[in-house]
Amino acid sequence: MKTLFAFFLPTGRIGVATIGLVVFGINVCGTFRVLAQEVGAAALKHKRSTYAALAEAPPKAKERKNPFEGDTQAVAAGGKLFEQHCANCHGEKAGGASQGPSLLREEVQQATPGTLFWTLTNGVVRRGMPVWSKLPEPERWQIVTFLQSLNSRSLNPQSLNSQSPNSQAVKPVLH
């Protein structure tokens, strides 16, 4: 009897431990699931209110002129920089993604170059957009130039989205 007890005792402990681990795992997964849904909902809310940040640019910053205005080389360089640094959040076609809002919307396209430059430099930290002052000033202006080159296309965003999934909206502008 003792031998039988000694045999089952460690097995029982392992069983209890396994059940405990499974219960713990289910709890952790459930918690993560709820958290993920909450974070997703919060992200959607933030995305909608991010445009309001454009209005926070000081008047002096809004009036700044884009030194690369009309420069096709700057559009191409800006497109490259957008693809490298911005597309992950704002979408390859700047039409928005899960993390960042669309940059084809009127709020962005009607904003002055200075406003866009100021927003890029300062980010919208409380709503998840990091500051981008680590990019040198000319590179930030190149991105602004690229964003403004989307202006004519933004009137019909469907034309961008109707391209094949593998093509990138920035490419026709680049070349």
Place this chain on the structure above:
Amino acid sequence: MVARLIPQRIRRKLPSRAVLVNVIALIFFLFCCRPSLVLAQESPYIVSYDHYLEEPGSLEVEYFSTFGTQRGGNDFDAFWTEFEYGATAWWTTEVYLAGQTTFNDSTIFTGFRWENRFRLLQREHLVNPVLYIEYENTNAADKILKEVEGHDVESDYAASNAVLRQEHDHELEMKLLLSSTFKGWNVAVNPIVTKNLLPSEPWEFAYAIGASRPLALKASPNRCNFCRENFIAGVEMYGGLGDAQSAGLHDTSHYLAPVVAWNLPSDWTVRLSSGFGLDDNSHRLLLRWGLSREFSGFGEMVGRLFGGRP
């Protein structure tokens, strides 16, 4: 044990453990990471910090190696891996795992660190403060020299690994990262205080200063590996400032290190640094290199695994 089975004559021809560890790390990076279009714009600093945090939801995996000369002992190669995650646009959290090989001695794991950086101001200012808080659980054989504190001097590292690893350190380290970017130049100043969690140990002080600039401020229109804008060069200086019982520069060590970072369009960053000891208490040479890769959208991917909304 296995090594003993290999004849000594062949064993001599085999690469050292330090080389093997570095090669394994490289292979891990090359084969385990999928390509992406995102370009990291990493600073070249290895010791100093600027005020830029990891992008929210991105995971950066970094591997660093430091070869150091040692008077009165064996040279060493210390290495560490960092997992840096952007929790929000104002909070970055990071875990380090460190080890080292002391030549003609052994290779050992030396401990872990958990670091958090908090951006204090929402917008860009002339000087941007970031609060850095780190918990360290290491042993005295830790030679990564990521920060040189208090009265840390070269002779502290001369003993064998067997002796050094007996001493365990639980430390809390705090830094105020002050950084400014103007006309492409970044200047970072980091005052540092460290407290060993043993009540008898005093507060220790240190500093790290860095300045850097990209080789070109304007991006070229084409995708390229060797464009000047992909390179950021700079210099950093770091050292100890004594402790609460004897603050000052006596019995402290200091280093000056030119640094360069190469940010590749494939989202890899390579960093190189050669640090030179500035006084007799310092290691004469600290050669460092690092390889890092950013995984954008990592947080979102994990969220999706747990049923989060796309």
